[in-house]
Amino acid sequence: MPTLRLLTIPLSHYCEKARWALERIGLDYHEERHIQGFHYPRTYWVSRNPGVPVLIDGKQVIVDSTGILKHLDRYAPPEMRLYPVDATARRQVEALEDLFDETLGVESRRWFYFHYLPEGSAALRIAGQGAPEIERAMAPLAFPLMRRYAAWLLQVSASTVASGLERSRQVVLQTDALLADGRPYLAGDRFTAADLALACMMAPFVVPAEYGIRLPPPSDLPAAMRPTVEAFRSSATGRYVLKLFQTQRHRDHAAALRNESTGDES
Numbered sequence: 001m002p003t004l005r006l007l008t009i010p011l012s013h014y015c016e017k018a019r020w021a022l023e024r025i026g027l028d029y030h031e032e033r034h035i036q037g038f039h040y041p042r043t044y045w046v047s048r049n050p051g052v053p054v055l056i057d058g059k060q061v062i063v064d065s066t067g068i069l070k071h072l073d074r075y076a077p078p079e080m081r082l083y084p085v086d087a088t089a090r091r092q093v094e095a096l097e098d099l100f101d102e103t104l105g106v107e108s109r110r111w112f113y114f115h116y117l118p119e120g121s122a123a124l125r126i127a128g129q130g131a132p133e134i135e136r137a138m139a140p141l142a143f144p145l146m147r148r149y150a151a152w153l154l155q156v157s158a159s160t161v162a163s164g165l166e167r168s169r170q171v172v173l174q175t176d177a178l179l180a181d182g183r184p185y186l187a188g189d190r191f192t193a194a195d196l197a198l199a200c201m202m203a204p205f206v207v208p209a210e211y212g213i214r215l216p217p218p219s220d221l222p223a224a225m226r227p228t229v230e231a232f233r234s235s236a237t238g239r240y241v242l243k244l245f246q247t248q249r250h251r252d253h254a255a256a257l258r259n260e261s262t263g264d265e266s
Contacts, residue, residue: 096194104201107164208245
């Protein structure tokens with residue numbers, strides 16, 4: 001099987017969703033990282049679409065994190081599949097995944113950008129991890145334009161962030177209620193795409209140390225962000241997400257590093 005290629009914005013939690021799935025299944029892949037905005041020429045060339053993540057699997061090009069997860073599931077051994085075979089259980093997983101992607105994902109990203117776009121160099125240090133050197137050199141010059149464009153594209157404002165936070169809190173309350181019966185995972189007795197999507201879409205709100213790139217610890221965040229992070233981290237959902245990163249994500253990434261090392265030696 002040829003090496004898969006994943007085009008990403010390294011900070012993106014949708015890209016982290018695809019990255020985690022690849023590592024969980026144990027597939028060999030190369031991640032091609034780009035800073036926000038600089039990714040457009042490459043993604044348009046490959047997929048005729050501006051969005052990331054983009055997975056290149058031979059002659060197949062898959063856009064969108066959910067599409068990528070469903071594509072990758074064909075390669076997963078039965079015990080590692082992210083979608084149940086049972087139709088009813090699968091619909092439940094897909095409904096939760098969609099809820100998390102379309103609400104938590106949108107709003108946590110908008111909230112994070114609202115607070116970090118004014119940070120300038122600190123924002124670029126996070127965004128540029130693993131990106132080409134030329135992009136990291138050019139980004140400070142382009143940043144004023146990038147900041148205005150991102151704020152427009154994502155509709156970043158004090159009012160949209162406030163309303164988005166309230167929508168996110170409502171989703172977290174729903175998830176808290178699901179977890180209240182002590183279930184090991186959101187849907188059934190196995191880790192699924194629902195758990196993966198929840199963890200990734202909540203990541204900007206809880207800044208896990210095990211994320212696919214280095215996120216600032218809570219103590220290093222802008223002061224205005226810390227109360228929100230503390231509140232989400234202390235919720236049942238936040239504790240569950242942090243546990244998933246500390247256990248599942250840490251294990252899956254460590255296994256991927258071992259496989260990569262073994263491959264280099266062969």
